[in-house]
Amino acid sequence: MLHILIGLIILDFVIGRTLSILNATYDTKPVPESIRDIYSDEKRERQVRFAQVGRRFSWIHNSFGTLAIILMILLGGYRLLDELIHGWCNVIESPLLNAIIMAVLFFLVLSILSRILNLPFDIYHTFGIMKDFGFNKTTPKIFTLDIFKSIGLNILITTLILAAVVSIYMQIPDWFWLLAWAIVSGFSLFMSYFYSQLIVPLFNKQTPLQEGELREAIKGLVGKSNFSLRDIYVMDSSKRSTIANAYFTGFGRRRRIVLYDTLIEQLTTDEITAVLAHEIGHYRHHHTLKSITISLITSLLMFYLLGITLKYNLCAGALGCVASFHVNMYFFYTLYTPIETLLSLVGNALSRKHEYQADNYTKQCGVAEAQITALKKLSGNSLSNPTPHPAFVFFHYSHPTLVDRINNLR
Ligand SMILES: [Zn+2]
Numbered sequence: 001m002l003h004i005l006i007g008l009i010i011l012d013f014v015i016g017r018t019l020s021i022l023n024a025t026y027d028t029k030p031v032p033e034s035i036r037d038i039y040s041d042e043k044r045e046r047q048v049r050f051a052q053v054g055r056r057f058s059w060i061h062n063s064f065g066t067l068a069i070i071l072m073i074l075l076g077g078y079r080l081l082d083e084l085i086h087g088w089c090n091v092i093e094s095p096l097l098n099a100i101i102m103a104v105l106f107f108l109v110l111s112i113l114s115r116i117l118n119l120p121f122d123i124y125h126t127f128g129i130m131k132d133f134g135f136n137k138t139t140p141k142i143f144t145l146d147i148f149k150s151i152g153l154n155i156l157i158t159t160l161i162l163a164a165v166v167s168i169y170m171q172i173p174d175w176f177w178l179l180a181w182a183i184v185s186g187f188s189l190f191m192s193y194f195y196s197q198l199i200v201p202l203f204n205k206q207t208p209l210q211e212g213e214l215r216e217a218i219k220g221l222v223g224k225s226n227f228s229l230r231d232i233y234v235m236d237s238s239k240r241s242t243i244a245n246a247y248f249t250g251f252g253r254r255r256r257i258v259l260y261d262t263l264i265e266q267l268t269t270d271e272i273t274a275v276l277a278h279e280i281g282h283y284r285h286h287h288t289l290k291s292i293t294i295s296l297i298t299s300l301l302m303f304y305l306l307g308i309t310l311k312y313n314l315c316a317g318a319l320g321c322v323a324s325f326h327v328n329m330y331f332f333y334t335l336y337t338p339i340e341t342l343l344s345l346v347g348n349a350l351s352r353k354h355e356y357q358a359d360n361y362t363k364q365c366g367v368a369e370a371q372i373t374a375l376k377k378l379s380g381n382s383l384s385n386p387t388p389h390p391a392f393v394f395f396h397y398s399h400p401t402l403v404d405r406i407n408n409l410r
Pocket residue numbers: 278279282355358
């Protein structure tokens with residue numbers, strides 16, 4: 001089993017790196033005719049440089065991460081941590097409380113350790129690469145606060161979820177997979193329903209779209225789709241980066257379209273209207289609910305397999321640890337990687353289909369040409385790759401390529 005675990009980690013690394021090499025071979029391809037206007041020779045050169053720097057960075061980052069995990073396994077780092085935690089928790093008498101605290105400690109120590117090891121990479125990415133190419137606007141203060149907020153959030157969510165699933169495992173082990181799935185699914189439904197109210201405000205300010213030209217321009221569009229103007233917000237994303245975006249989130253009464261302030265800065269009123277029509281397209285096609293349903297089904301499979309892993313002590317045994325819930329659960333994710341990869345291929349294909357459907361809605365609204373110029377500007381401004389390798393697109397792209405989207409819109 002140890003060999004399988006290490007083999008899977010290496011396989012994942014090799015697939016990622018192979019796709020990256022394939023993608024690099026497409027850097028010399030000519031930019032397709034339909035988007036040549038946004039990639040002058042000089043800009044293409046700059047974009048290729050950006051891609052190369054990013055690839056070099058992810059090679060180093062990925063190799064470091066993979067090596068660190070393999071060394072931790074081979075040198076007994078995980079076993080040592082598990083033994084230490086067992087020692088610390090010896091004094092707790094209640095077996096349930098003991099199991100919960102051990103699980104929480106095991107997960108949190110590893111996640112904070114990984115945060116610390118990744119910190120130099122994050123700093124270099126934000127204040128080196130992104131700054132050099134003019135994308136970064138984060139200050140060291142915002143960057144530091146973000147880290148602390150996300151660690152706090154991580155501690156809270158990890159503790160809540162582990163307390164629930166460990167309790168179920170200790171009390172009703174036979175039905176663990178089903179009950180744990182129900183609890184975790186309920187929690188993630190709650191989080192996605194209240195995402196804009198609970199999570200986003202920790203990091204960004206969202207303000208309802210102000211009176212003015214843009215609000216007037218989209219009134220007609222919104223009216224036709226029974227989407228309310230009150231559900232459109234602008235977010236101050238310009239405090240972190242110049243990258244522009246818009247998204248649709250939530251469902252039912254909590255549905256919301258969020259436009260980045262950078263999007264409003266970079267696009268004309270007609271183009272913003274088109275982007276908004278695209279987001280309303282997602283709403284009209286119930287894409288959020290469809291994605292949630294699919295993730296509920298796939299996570300049922302995941303919990304079923306996790307139940308088997310726990311029952312037969314597949315991971316902890318392989319690492320030389322005593323049978324413990326947390327070690328098995330922590331390494332289950334590695335065992336699950338091949339299935340996760342297959343599911344993400346299906347998920348990305350479905351997401352690309354949803355993007356076409358949302359784009360088709362902009363056609364129905366008669367704003368397809370503005371959507372094309374909006375997409376071109378956004379891609380050009382973010383130096384996105386105009387010639388990605390098809391295999392890379394198949395594996396990693398949740399959106400169709402710019403050229404494919406333009407062809408579809410025309
Ligand atoms: Zn979309």
